[in-house]
Amino acid sequence: MTPGPVADARTPASRFRHGLVAALPLVPGVAAFGLVYGVLARQAGLSLPATIAMSALVFAGASQFTAVSIWGRASGPLIVLTTLIINLRHLLMGASVAPHLREESRAWKSILAFGLVDESYALAISRYLQGEGSREFFLAANLALYVSWVLSGLVGGLAGGQVVDPGRWGFGLVFPLTFLGLLVPILGRPITAVVAAVSALVAVATAAWLPGKGNLVLAILVGSGIGAVLEGRWTSTE
Amino acid sequence: MDVYGVILGMALATYATRALAVFLLSRRLRPALERFLVHIPAAVFAALAVPPLLAPEGSLAPGLPALAAFLAVPIAWKTRQVFPTILAGLGAYWLLRWLVG
Numbered sequence: 279m280t281p282g283p284v285a286d287a288r289t290p291a292s293r294f295r296h297g298l299v300a301a302l303p304l305v306p307g308v309a310a311f312g313l314v315y316g317v318l319a320r321q322a323g324l325s326l327p328a329t330i331a332m333s334a335l336v337f338a339g340a341s342q343f344t345a346v347s348i349w350g351r352a353s354g355p356l357i358v359l360t361t362l363i364i365n366l367r368h369l370l371m372g373a374s375v376a377p378h379l380r381e382e383s384r385a386w387k388s389i390l391a392f393g394l395v396d397e398s399y400a401l402a403i404s405r406y407l408q409g410e411g412s413r414e415f416f417l418a419a420n421l422a423l424y425v426s427w428v429l430s431g432l433v434g435g436l437a438g439g440q441v442v443d444p445g446r447w448g449f450g451l452v453f454p455l456t457f458l459g460l461l462v463p464i465l466g467r468p469i470t471a472v473v474a475a476v477s478a479l480v481a482v483a484t485a486a487w488l489p490g491k492g493n494l495v496l497a498i499l500v501g502s503g504i505g506a507v508l509e510g511r512w513t514s515t516e
Numbered sequence: 517m518d519v520y521g522v523i524l525g526m527a528l529a530t531y532a533t534r535a536l537a538v539f540l541l542s543r544r545l546r547p548a549l550e551r552f553l554v555h556i557p558a559a560v561f562a563a564l565a566v567p568p569l570l571a572p573e574g575s576l577a578p579g580l581p582a583l584a585a586f587l588a589v590p591i592a593w594k595t596r597q598v599f600p601t602i603l604a605g606l607g608a609y610w611l612l613r614w615l616v617g
Binding site: 300302303304324325328331332335336337338341342345353354355357358359361362365366367368369370371372373374375376377379380384387388390391392394396399400401403404407448450451452453454455456457458459460461462463464465469470473474475476477478480481482485486489493494497498501502503504505506509510 | 517519520521522523524525526527528529530531532533534535536537538539540541542543545548550551552553554555556557558559560561562563564565566567568569570571574575576581584585588589592593596597598599600601602605606609610613
């Protein structure tokens, strides 16, 4: 997330390179879970090509974990529906990044939307908020995570029965630490701090009641909603 | 549905959630909606960061990961970067694990 020298960010290639560099710290965390996904998918009875095809076409960690954990026990349509529900939060992320992609072509929008995952959205929107966002940065972040995810799934699928436990080394922490690292610097603004506190509270409080990441959707809606109300009051009294 | 039918269905469902808003919200938006959208990033970051730390299994049960992340907060504030935050958090976690045994 280093805002490099101004001259350095002028060419598409350097903006792309910045995206790769920004995504690099997240690769071990993504790869650790890709490995586990590959192992679980094979244990669930998916062939190696099907295991990789799912990673390459779906590219959604939480949904893929859920799919292979209910594979064979749930019907196809139910698995698809579950996937839809788990990914509903991306609708909100897409909405949040949409104003920044307004000027981009349909092709760019299509490609960037395909790679929009929690981590790459977070990196890209942070850049846009700093006024240094670009489609090349977003694409590079998407691509780095995509390649890590598909390749680690392949390795896990080949490893098959070998048991891998990323929790042992604490790599599971990379995921929350990533978002913490993006959140903390923007907490200086009071409304933002309230939004974050409310969202965290709702997400934790409803985690047990709203599975399938439903708690995240609710938390984001309530948090942003309160932010919008506070912002409205703020500007109307000024 | 055969295996690849399910995978294709999953892919379409996922892509729909990611692309829908990107394509639909491509015109000028009403101020109220803009005010809502600008707060989504902070809400997303908090919703993704906090539950795995405070409630890893769904119910409130903060442990070493939460403490390690808490120790990484000043680093995040000072450096304003992701990588040092990850390093500080993982470092603190390994240290705590070693101390606890």
